[in-house]
Amino acid sequence: MSVFQAILIALFVYLGAIGSIVGNTMGWYTLGRPLIAAFIVGLILGNVPLAIELGLLLQLAYLGSVTPGGAMAWDLSYATYIGVAGALVLGKDFETAQSFVWIFAAIGGAIGVAMWNLSYALNIFLNRIAQKGAEEAKPRYMFYANVVGGQSIGFLLRFVPALVVLLSISATGGTNIADYIPAWFTQGLTIFGGMIAALGMGILLSFLVKKKLHFAIFMIGFLLMAYFGASITILGVAVFGAIIAYIYYYILDNRSDVGGAF
Numbered sequence: 001m002s003v004f005q006a007i008l009i010a011l012f013v014y015l016g017a018i019g020s021i022v023g024n025t026m027g028w029y030t031l032g033r034p035l036i037a038a039f040i041v042g043l044i045l046g047n048v049p050l051a052i053e054l055g056l057l058l059q060l061a062y063l064g065s066v067t068p069g070g071a072m073a074w075d076l077s078y079a080t081y082i083g084v085a086g087a088l089v090l091g092k093d094f095e096t097a098q099s100f101v102w103i104f105a106a107i108g109g110a111i112g113v114a115m116w117n118l119s120y121a122l123n124i125f126l127n128r129i130a131q132k133g134a135e136e137a138k139p140r141y142m143f144y145a146n147v148v149g150g151q152s153i154g155f156l157l158r159f160v161p162a163l164v165v166l167l168s169i170s171a172t173g174g175t176n177i178a179d180y181i182p183a184w185f186t187q188g189l190t191i192f193g194g195m196i197a198a199l200g201m202g203i204l205l206s207f208l209v210k211k212k213l214h215f216a217i218f219m220i221g222f223l224l225m226a227y228f229g230a231s232i233t234i235l236g237v238a239v240f241g242a243i244i245a246y247i248y249y250y251i252l253d254n255r256s257d258v259g260g261a262f
Helices: 003-015 023-031 034-045 048-061 076-090 094-135 139-172 183-208 212-228 234-257
Strands: none
Touching: 003 023, 003 034, 003 076, 003 139, 023 034, 034 048, 034 076, 048 076, 048 094, 076 094, 076 139, 094 139, 183 212, 212 234
16 A cells, blocks of 8 residues: 555545535545445555455444444444555455454544544534634634634544554554553543543433433333343344334324323
8 A cells, every 4th residue: 555545545534524524424424434435445445346345344344333412432434444445455355354354443443433532622622712703793713613623623633543554554564553552542532432422312312302201212222222232133122112102103193182191
């Protein structure tokens, strides 16, 4: 992998992020999806068939990955671009490459989560600038905070670390650079990320939960995943929730017809 190829892939790591310059629809929900990301890496490194095969593996593995309330459990953009790139550099056939793709996807995904949580912390200061601009009716403050400052932080925390990882893979044969990240740094970001995850879930519940019964239904799904996670899938919980929702609204409609309340 040449320096130019590494720069191109690192650029797409940034473009495939939440809130990148191309927007969430084109970025996170398009360029950040494993299959599309793998196809792009395959084009850059000149091995599209193998890249697509590896992308299918990652697509299936991260099929249920979501970001509720902005809580990032795993960074798909980082994981896929770095995972597929590392696998293509070190593995020339599918049997060899598939073992490398999991290693580098894990490294990339973990670093991506750390950078995501760090960006949360840094954007706190930009939020205050934007709020001041709204209070004082100064749009340029909001522009500087959202476009200039926000995109600069996003670019620096995604393009630069991704480029370092990719160049390390190419130059050192895949040294695990995660071993060189201080434990206190990753632990601190993990704690901060957990707080943000809890905050994000709380914000979502404040919008979704309108009655006490709604919270009880939410807790049923939570308990199913918490205590039966090894024997039940997210799809199974979703189907179970859809059945409960149908029964709930069916009873609600019938009681409304007779003038009652649920």
